[in-house]
Amino acid sequence: AQKITQTQPGMFVQEKEAVTxxxxxxxxxxxxxxxxxxxxxxxxMIFLIYQGSYDEQNATEGRYSLxxxxxxxxxxxxxxxxxxxxxxxxxxxxxEADSARQLTFGSGTQLTVLP
Amino acid sequence: DVKVTQSSRYLVKRxxxxxxxxxxxxxxxENMFWYRQDPGLGLRLIYFSYDVKMKEKGDIPExxxxxxxxxxxxxxxxxxASTNQTSMYLCASSRxxxxxxxxxxxxxxxxxx
Numbered sequence: 663a664q665k666i667t668q669t670q671p672g673m674f675v676q677e678k679e680a681v682t683x684x685x686x687x688x689x690x691x692x693x694x695x696x697x698x699x700x701x702x703x704x705x706x707m708i709f710l711i712y713q714g715s716y717d718e719q720n721a722t723e724g725r726y727s728l729x730x731x732x733x734x735x736x737x738x739x740x741x742x743x744x745x746x747x748x749x750x751x752x753x754x755x756x757x758e759a760d761s762a763r764q765l766t767f768g769s770g771t772q773l774t775v776l777p
Numbered sequence: 778d779v780k781v782t783q784s785s786r787y788l789v790k791r792x793x794x795x796x797x798x799x800x801x802x803x804x805x806x807e808n809m810f811w812y813r814q815d816p817g818l819g820l821r822l823i824y825f826s827y828d829v830k831m832k833e834k835g836d837i838p839e840x841x842x843x844x845x846x847x848x849x850x851x852x853x854x855x856x857x858a859s860t861n862q863t864s865m866y867l868c869a870s871s872r873x874x875x876x877x878x879x880x881x882x883x884x885x886x887x888x889x890x
Contacts, residue, residue, distance in 0.1 A: 707881035
């Protein structure tokens with residue numbers, strides 16, 4: 663079974679609007695971490711935001727926020743006020759307690775911001 | 778800033794050739810990783826290392842080996858390249874402690890003819 667599922671291969675959003683990228687995960691661990699990375703066309707993976715399973719508040723980093731719904735096992739990324747430079751591939755990833763060092767990645771969502 | 782440097786951005790090799798992909802990080806990170814990225818499949822872990830001379834298999838180690846002789850350097854080796862190893866290869870590193878945020882290199886795009 664897929665541990666990280668991103669169901670949106672591609673998304674479009676108008677500049678200055680908000681967009682939500684979906685991510686669901688599957689784990690039986692109580693302690694785990696969830697990550698979002700951005701990959702522009704240049705190829706380098708850029709860390710955006712992290713949410714620990716015990717964190718009570720949703721993580722936020724500037725225009726990025728993580729909508730963490732533990733019971734539903736979802737960790738959606740919300741980008742507010744989209745900019746043209748947000749056009750990129752976005753990956754959701756998870757670190758489980760018994761794999762303390764490595765991340766498991768989803769298949770990614772290609773976001774295109776329209777002017 | 779942590780920097781992870783991959784020696785080759787683009788490589789073209791022939792089937793059966795031995796291929797070395799080099800990765801160096803400059804922030805004294807304990808953990809280093811090699812991922813392979815293919816369209817629609819996301820990133821898949823090939824090998825990782827949590828200390829010098831230590832290595833562990835990831836999800837897709839077949840056809841690959843690794844070497845970590847120094848803390849800052851982690852090499853991926855394709856003993857006999859095949860066309861199905863044409864892919865983007867991403868190296869990453871992280872500390873043992875904290876959230877274990879991976880810092881990635883720019884990637885090496887390998888084409889095997």
